[in-house]
Amino acid sequence: MSPENPYEKQGNGHGDLGVLAGGIAVVTGGASGIGLALVEAAIAHGMHPVIVDIEAEAIAEAEGALAAFAAKSNVTILGAQCDVSSEESVQAMAERIDETFPDKPISLLACNAGVGAGGGVLTALQSDWDFVLGVNLMGPVYCIREFVPRMLEQGAPGSVMATASQDGLCASQGVYGVSKHACVALMEGLHGEVGGRLTTHVLCPNVVATNIVTSERNRPDRYGGPRQAHPGAINIQDKFKEHGIPPSQCAEQVFVAMRDGTFYVMAESEADPGYVHLEVETRMNSILQHERPFRPQSQLILKVFSPG
Numbered sequence: 183m184s185p186e187n188p189y190e191k192q193g194n195g196h197g198d199l200g201v202l203a204g205g206i207a208v209v210t211g212g213a214s215g216i217g218l219a220l221v222e223a224a225i226a227h228g229m230h231p232v233i234v235d236i237e238a239e240a241i242a243e244a245e246g247a248l249a250a251f252a253a254k255s256n257v258t259i260l261g262a263q264c265d266v267s268s269e270e271s272v273q274a275m276a277e278r279i280d281e282t283f284p285d286k287p288i289s290l291l292a293c294n295a296g297v298g299a300g301g302g303v304l305t306a307l308q309s310d311w312d313f314v315l316g317v318n319l320m321g322p323v324y325c326i327r328e329f330v331p332r333m334l335e336q337g338a339p340g341s342v343m344a345t346a347s348q349d350g351l352c353a354s355q356g357v358y359g360v361s362k363h364a365c366v367a368l369m370e371g372l373h374g375e376v377g378g379r380l381t382t383h384v385l386c387p388n389v390v391a392t393n394i395v396t397s398e399r400n401r402p403d404r405y406g407g408p409r410q411a412h413p414g415a416i417n418i419q420d421k422f423k424e425h426g427i428p429p430s431q432c433a434e435q436v437f438v439a440m441r442d443g444t445f446y447v448m449a450e451s452e453a454d455p456g457y458v459h460l461e462v463e464t465r466m467n468s469i470l471q472h473e474r475p476f477r478p479q480s481q482l483i484l485k486v487f488s489p490g
């Protein structure tokens with residue numbers, strides 16, 4: 183029998199997302215993939231989006247593509263180049279937001295920027311650990327530390343989400359898996375500290391049709407600098423695009439969670455129904471039955487990650 187969960191009484195959703203309209207939506211990794219879809223959804227809900235990203239060109243493209251929709255929705259887009267793995271860069275980005283929107287509350291903090299890189303626990307170099315944990319874990323930590331205290335102080339309705347992954351819920355693999363388990367744990371910790379005052383959510387999707395496979399394009403110089411994707415990665419990138427969940431579907435699920443209160447947002451693929459649930463169940467059963475960790479593989483996962 184499960185013990186009663188005291189948090190269920192306080193709720194974790196806004197009910198009506200109209201309460202967030204007119205506020206700012208800070209979306210890291212907002213120039214591509216899931217982040218870009220979150221920016222679009224924020225505009226649709228009447229929020230002023232800040233497209234935070236390390237790629238200046240992609241920010242400019244996203245601003246151009248969304249300009250007409252933003253004008254129609256009566257909101258202002260701010261593009262802010264920033265490396266979330268640097269606390270100074272996050273602080274400078276926050277100052278730009280203050281200058282642009284001095285009197286608007288922050289209604290959504292979406293810690294979404296991430297890199298799919300790193301390799302195995304034994305093969306990864308120190309620079310690989312620093313790069314992947316820097317972006318996928320310390321990025322959300324710096325953004326939370328910068329924005330959540332002021333969200334609490336402003337007292338307006340607000341939500342904080344982070345994009346982890348199915349890799350944060352199943353038996354962990356490699357540096358990426360470590361970073362995504364840490365991201366889930368970070369959001370669980372935050373929920374315990376701000377629950378009832380801000381809503382909190384962690385997005386854990388199956389494969390999504392984005393540019394994540396070529397993440398090495400965004401490796402900052404202090405972690406070794408950008409790298410070309412190897413031919414095998416390009417092949418997998420094509421398969422992500424062909425078989426992955428549309429990013430807009432992930433964004434929609436996040437906004438439904440912000441409305442209804444779901445904390446763990448398991449974005450399942452229609453082509454691979456129930457797989458994320460199966461991964462969670464398998465891990466939890468291994469823990470409870472004293473078995474060794476095991477990650478099941480679905481047809482879709484085999485199709486996307488097999489060579490050729």
Ligand SMILES: NC(=O)c1ccc[n+]([C@@H]2O[C@H](COP(=O)([O-])OP(=O)(O)OC[C@H]3O[C@@H](n4cnc5c(N)ncnc54)[C@H](O)[C@@H]3O)[C@@H](O)[C@H]2O)c1
Pocket residue numbers: 210211212213214215216217234235236237240264265266267294295296297298317345346347348386387388389390391392393394395397400422426
């Ligand atoms: N695509 C998938 O299958 C999948 C599945 C599960 C989780 N995720 C997670 O989704 C999130 C979004 O990735 P995506 O799939 O949309 O990939 P993407 O590469 O299309 O988008 C990621 C964005 O983050 C930006 N970024 C990278 N490093 C940054 C940094 N240091 N500072 C600021 N911005 C930075 C990139 O420029 C890019 O615009 C990531 O956290 C990723 O780990 C993706």
